[in-house]
Amino acid sequence: MGFTCPAPSAAPARITLAHGGGGRMTQRLIDTVFRPAFTNAALDAAHDGAAFSAGGARLAFTTDSYVVRPLFFPGGNIGDLAVNGTVNDLAMCGARPVALSAAFLLEEGLHIGELEVVVASMRNAARAAGVSIVAGDTKVVEHGKGDGMFITTSGIGLVEYGEIAPRRVRPGDAVIVSGDLGAHGIAILSMRDGLDFDGAVASDTAPLWAPVSALLTAGIDLHCLRDLTRGGLASALNEIAVAAGVSMVIDETAIETAPAVCAACELLGLDPLYVANEGRFVAFVAADDLPRTLETLRRMRVSRHAALVGHVKKADPGVVTVRSRIGGSRVLDLLSGEQLPRIC
Numbered sequence: 001m002g003f004t005c006p007a008p009s010a011a012p013a014r015i016t017l018a019h020g021g022g023g024r025m026t027q028r029l030i031d032t033v034f035r036p037a038f039t040n041a042a043l044d045a046a047h048d049g050a051a052f053s054a055g056g057a058r059l060a061f062t063t064d065s066y067v068v069r070p071l072f073f074p075g076g077n078i079g080d081l082a083v084n085g086t087v088n089d090l091a092m093c094g095a096r097p098v099a100l101s102a103a104f105l106l107e108e109g110l111h112i113g114e115l116e117v118v119v120a121s122m123r124n125a126a127r128a129a130g131v132s133i134v135a136g137d138t139k140v141v142e143h144g145k146g147d148g149m150f151i152t153t154s155g156i157g158l159v160e161y162g163e164i165a166p167r168r169v170r171p172g173d174a175v176i177v178s179g180d181l182g183a184h185g186i187a188i189l190s191m192r193d194g195l196d197f198d199g200a201v202a203s204d205t206a207p208l209w210a211p212v213s214a215l216l217t218a219g220i221d222l223h224c225l226r227d228l229t230r231g232g233l234a235s236a237l238n239e240i241a242v243a244a245g246v247s248m249v250i251d252e253t254a255i256e257t258a259p260a261v262c263a264a265c266e267l268l269g270l271d272p273l274y275v276a277n278e279g280r281f282v283a284f285v286a287a288d289d290l291p292r293t294l295e296t297l298r299r300m301r302v303s304r305h306a307a308l309v310g311h312v313k314k315a316d317p318g319v320v321t322v323r324s325r326i327g328g329s330r331v332l333d334l335l336s337g338e339q340l341p342r343i344c
Contacts, residue, residue, distance in 0.1 A: 064085050066152070093159060094216060095158055096209065099132055102136040105141060247319045248312050
């Protein structure tokens with residue numbers, strides 16, 4: 001059973017699934033098509049959202065599309081995933097979420113009862129995150145051309161503290177992961193392919209503003225945050241290392257993975273460091289702030305298993321190295337192909 005695509009020998013002339021996987025081909029598409037066309041200071045910050053000033057306020061804005069298959073999975077569905085994902089992108093900018101919009105692309109033949117369940121989940125997730133869905137749009141496409149339902153959500157938030165961005169990452173910073181990895185990707189995969197693993201695996205989808213807010217309220221100087229969605233921890237670390245011009249050394253033994261997720265990854269030949277999450281983030285703080293950061297995060301249910309997993313270095317900018325469980329080292333690179341399509 002194969003779940004990865006071989007690395008292409010040259011840049012393809014047409015879009016492939018790998019272009020949406022959050023790895024090397026996604027980055028190439030952004031760098032060669034989108035960034036040159038839309039270049040500006042907010043976009044070039046290479047963050048989860050754009051931070052800018054307007055009318056005397058410091059704002060953050062983000063948008064994302066959700067094409068997950070199946071629509072319903074253990075721990076959630078496409079609706080709460082869309083709300084949490086957008087709220088979390090704002091949180092990674094240090095922004096208190098204020099309002100969201102939601103656009104629905106519905107396929108002809110979708111059962112209205114399923115749509116009602118998704119909409120109710122979005123309502124509940126928005127309430128839990130303290131935001132309102134204030135605008136939206138609906139389009140319908142012919143049967144066979146929409147995979148049931150796609151949702152695009154955009155969000156705006158208030159930045160009430162200092163700058164949080166990749167360019168603030170410095171050599172010596174501690175790298176902290178807020179919890180165990182891989183549950184979302186494996187939950188989706190188990191439903192999609194009818195796999196029954198030894199132990200229930202549910203998506204970790206959850207809003208992350210509460211732990212971020214707690215860190216900011218505690219006065220911790222957050223250099224950078226990134227939620228670990230497409231491409232998992234590996235992609236997030238590589239993107240930040242390149243944007244900040246630093247390297248990182250990560251200790252694999254410090255990264256928690258649930259036994260059922262670990263077993264599923266071993267069975268399927270997947271690396272948990274590349275598997276998507278929807279309720280986990282990585283934080284970069286100065287070494288002096290490490291004890292208070294861990295103490296604060298561990299008080300919150302969603303981040304109670306937060307752990308120090310590595311440090312930022314100066315040598316070899318853009319390179320992320322992992323010290324393995326057996327004592328060796330390897331470069332943690334971006335995926336060249338698509339590992340798990342339609343995860344978010």
